[in-house]
Amino acid sequence: EPEVTQTxxxxxxxxxxxxxxxxxxxxxHLYFYWYRQILGQKVEFLVSFYNNEISEKSEIFDDQFSVxxxxxxxxxxxxxxxxxxxxxxxxxxxxxxSEGMRNExxxxxxxxxxxx
Amino acid sequence: xxxxTQMEGPVTLSEExxxxxxxxxxxxxxxxxFWYVQYPGEGLQLLLKATKADDKGSNKGFEATYRKETTxxxxxxxxVQVSDSAVYFCALLLxxxxxSYQLTFGKGTKLSVIP
Numbered sequence: 001e002p003e004v005t006q007t008x009x010x011x012x013x014x015x016x017x018x019x020x021x022x023x024x025x026x027x028x029h030l031y032f033y034w035y036r037q038i039l040g041q042k043v044e045f046l047v048s049f050y051n052n053e054i055s056e057k058s059e060i061f062d063d064q065f066s067v068x069x070x071x072x073x074x075x076x077x078x079x080x081x082x083x084x085x086x087x088x089x090x091x092x093x094x095x096x097x098s099e100g101m102r103n104e105x106x107x108x109x110x111x112x113x114x115x116x
Numbered sequence: 117x118x119x120x121t122q123m124e125g126p127v128t129l130s131e132e133x134x135x136x137x138x139x140x141x142x143x144x145x146x147x148x149x150f151w152y153v154q155y156p157g158e159g160l161q162l163l164l165k166a167t168k169a170d171d172k173g174s175n176k177g178f179e180a181t182y183r184k185e186t187t188x189x190x191x192x193x194x195x196v197q198v199s200d201s202a203v204y205f206c207a208l209l210l211x212x213x214x215x216s217y218q219l220t221f222g223k224g225t226k227l228s229v230i231p
Binding site (some may be wrong): 050055103105107108 | 207216218
């Protein structure tokens with residue numbers, strides 16, 4: 001069964017460093033998403049991406065964040081200068097192209113980011 | 117804005133007990149409703165969904181009915197198993213423009229089932 005994969009599973013970084021979180025969406029999906037979950041809190045929407053551009057972003061997704069689809073398979077989230085409060089689990093998701101398929105988002109296992 | 121409220125956990129039940137996890141929502145439009153499950157060390161998996169009022173989603177013995185009049189989507193299972201131990205998330209999905217659908221999640225409810 002096709003699945004969304006994410007690497008690394010756990011990333012530890014120093015405050016102020018840049019991190020790139022990687023995702024490989026399901027191969028025939030065209031809509032991509034990032035969500036995050038700070039420990040003990042709810043899962044929050046960050047950004048959606050379609051046709052090589054951002055469709056929508058939340059207030060959390062400020063200038064420190066960027067997304068990219070550098071090739072036909074990867075979808076990345078970059079945090080330019082990490083802050084302590086960026087420590088969270090980051091989930092990538094993808095959805096299909098038909099009307100019904102866009103309703104269902106398939107999630108990866110997440111990357112736990114720890115900023116020290 | 118849109119929001120989802122689900123009962124606080126953790127919930128601890130004995131095997132074969134009846135499970136209810138309450139979920140209510142507020143939304144600016146007509147959402148689709150979902151329950152996702154997260155097993156230890158794994159990602160979010162879709163458990164069940166309902167796209168319109170009075171629809172019942174079901175999977176693996178779990179059920180939830182979309183109640184528009186009470187804006188609720190409570191999760192139930194008649195007889196839980198140890199393997200059901202996980203965190204359960206209620207979520208709503210609304211079209212947010214430019215072909216993008218945005219999920220809004222509740223905080224999650226941790227369920228532990230003991231033998």
